[in-house]
Amino acid sequence: SQNVSAQLEKQEIWHKDRDHFMHPWTDFSTFKESGSMVFRQADGVSLQDADGKRYLDGIGGLWCVNIGYGRDEIAEAVAAQIRDIPYFSTFGHHTTAPAARLAAKLADLAPGDLNHVFYGCGGSVANDTAVRMIHFYFNQLGKPSKKQIISRKDGYHGSTYMAMSITGVEVDHIGFDIERQLVHHISSPNPYRRPEGQSLEAFCDEKVQELEDKILERGPDNVAAFFAEPILGAGGVIVPPEGYHRKTLAVCRKYDVLYVSDEVVTAFGRLGHMFASEDEFGIVPDIITCAKGLTSGYLPLGATIFSDRIYEVISEPQADGAIFTHGFTYSGHPVSCAAGLKNIEIMERENLCDHVKDVGAYFEERLHELEDLQIVGDVRGRKFMMCLENVADKATRELIAPDAKVGNRIADECQKRGLIVRPLAHMNILSPTLILSREHVDFVVATLRE
Numbered sequence: 356s357q358n359v360s361a362q363l364e365k366q367e368i369w370h371k372d373r374d375h376f377m378h379p380w381t382d383f384s385t386f387k388e389s390g391s392m393v394f395r396q397a398d399g400v401s402l403q404d405a406d407g408k409r410y411l412d413g414i415g416g417l418w419c420v421n422i423g424y425g426r427d428e429i430a431e432a433v434a435a436q437i438r439d440i441p442y443f444s445t446f447g448h449h450t451t452a453p454a455a456r457l458a459a460k461l462a463d464l465a466p467g468d469l470n471h472v473f474y475g476c477g478g479s480v481a482n483d484t485a486v487r488m489i490h491f492y493f494n495q496l497g498k499p500s501k502k503q504i505i506s507r508k509d510g511y512h513g514s515t516y517m518a519m520s521i522t523g524v525e526v527d528h529i530g531f532d533i534e535r536q537l538v539h540h541i542s543s544p545n546p547y548r549r550p551e552g553q554s555l556e557a558f559c560d561e562k563v564q565e566l567e568d569k570i571l572e573r574g575p576d577n578v579a580a581f582f583a584e585p586i587l588g589a590g591g592v593i594v595p596p597e598g599y600h601r602k603t604l605a606v607c608r609k610y611d612v613l614y615v616s617d618e619v620v621t622a623f624g625r626l627g628h629m630f631a632s633e634d635e636f637g638i639v640p641d642i643i644t645c646a647k648g649l650t651s652g653y654l655p656l657g658a659t660i661f662s663d664r665i666y667e668v669i670s671e672p673q674a675d676g677a678i679f680t681h682g683f684t685y686s687g688h689p690v691s692c693a694a695g696l697k698n699i700e701i702m703e704r705e706n707l708c709d710h711v712k713d714v715g716a717y718f719e720e721r722l723h724e725l726e727d728l729q730i731v732g733d734v735r736g737r738k739f740m741m742c743l744e745n746v747a748d749k750a751t752r753e754l755i756a757p758d759a760k761v762g763n764r765i766a767d768e769c770q771k772r773g774l775i776v777r778p779l780a781h782m783n784i785l786s787p788t789l790i791l792s793r794e795h796v797d798f799v800v801a802t803l804r805e
């Protein structure tokens with residue numbers, strides 16, 4: 356009878372979900388036929404569905420469950436904070452201990468003089484906040500024409516109107532309008548798709564030159580910022596060529612264009628560092644945006660971390676009486692901040708970054724073995740941020756027709772074998788929890804090979 360009631364509950368959830376819950380980023384033609392898979396429980400690196408079947412989570416929720424599932428310590432910290440004080444506005448002169456402590460911790464971890472934190476509820480909002488902050492900053496400096504943003508094709512920056520406009524993944528714009536006055540895209544720094552025979556160095560210089568050309572075309576007095584993920588994630592885990600980060604930052608400095616490093620995926624250990632901008636790629640940007648791994652997905656939280664230089668300008672008394680009139684009811688939500696503090700404490704105590712440097716390197720190495728398969732054109736990424744690009748022809752890098760849905764078919768076959776991987780057109784993305792062991796890595800690679 357227990358089994359019957361479990362089946363009835365599953366049916367009930369299926370129906371309510373299908374009829375009323377409009378899922379984000381979902382193709383409803385297939386959704387209505389097949390319904391959703393209901394997850395009931397999760398611990399460590401894996402999840403359990405409503406039938407009790409276990410799956411290794413190869414995508415860390417959505418590149419975010421960095422410390423893994425089922426951490427009682429987070430549950431306790433969150434419960435304690437709710438009992439103490441679940442919420443109070445932080446507008447003006449009020450605060451709570453977790454919001455203040457987490458801001459100080461982030462300032463301590465972030466590179467250079469990025470000592471100030473503005474909170475929101477996720478990555479898109481962190482990027483929107485960065486845009487409003489940059490606009491206000493240049494207005495206050497008496498440079499009101501400096502407003503335009505440059506970003507890259509294949510870059511992903513979120514789903515609010517502004518963040519989606521900055522996003523450069525072209526398929527994400529189909530059927531929508533985006534802001535085209537303020538945002539301008541340059542091409543993707545994807546080495547796999549560079550012209551036949553071009554050296555990586557020449558490819559890098561060409562991409563850097565393109566940024567400079569775009570700034571000059573728009574006019575340096577009109578360009579405010581360059582938005583870039585250190586590794587482009589949802590556009591297909593694209594690692595720009597060596598030197599690209601430093602050289603693009605130098606171009607930005609030359610024209611007083613602020614550099615926003617979108618670390619929504621790369622921060623908090625995914626590449627083996629708390630922040631990847633400086634430790635992995637050698638740059639100190641003006642602003643870092645982050646979310647996801649900040650709480651390991653246990654609660655929603657995002658942050659825009661910015662420099663002393665920006666803070667000094669936007670916090671100064673303004674001649675026109677303006678103050679930075681920006682913020683959200685949930686900016687600095689104490690419960691999310693308590694989860695973030697505990698999450699970082701766990702990461703530090705367990706040396707998770709060192710674990711990622713070690714097992715993440717093994718993950719990379721083992722995944723590269725799949726390059727001998729006929730379908731695998733490129734294995735790329737770093738540590739626990741990886742992608743397989745499947746192609747019709749390895750020699751020519753010709754794409755597989757979209758209606759073959761190869762990414763989905765691979766993901767479905769993996770799922771049958773107890774592994775969740777993410778389909779992304781003809782690619783599959785792997786961004787597991789950061790607590791993966793070598794045995795887990797072996798299982799992931801063996802399942803993919805099958």
Ligand code: PLP
Nearest residue numbers: 477478479511512513619620646
């Ligand atoms: N920036 C990057 C690099 C992301 O990968 C994402 C989400 O995947 C976002 C921004 C948007 O974050 P959110 O979905 O929390 O708004």
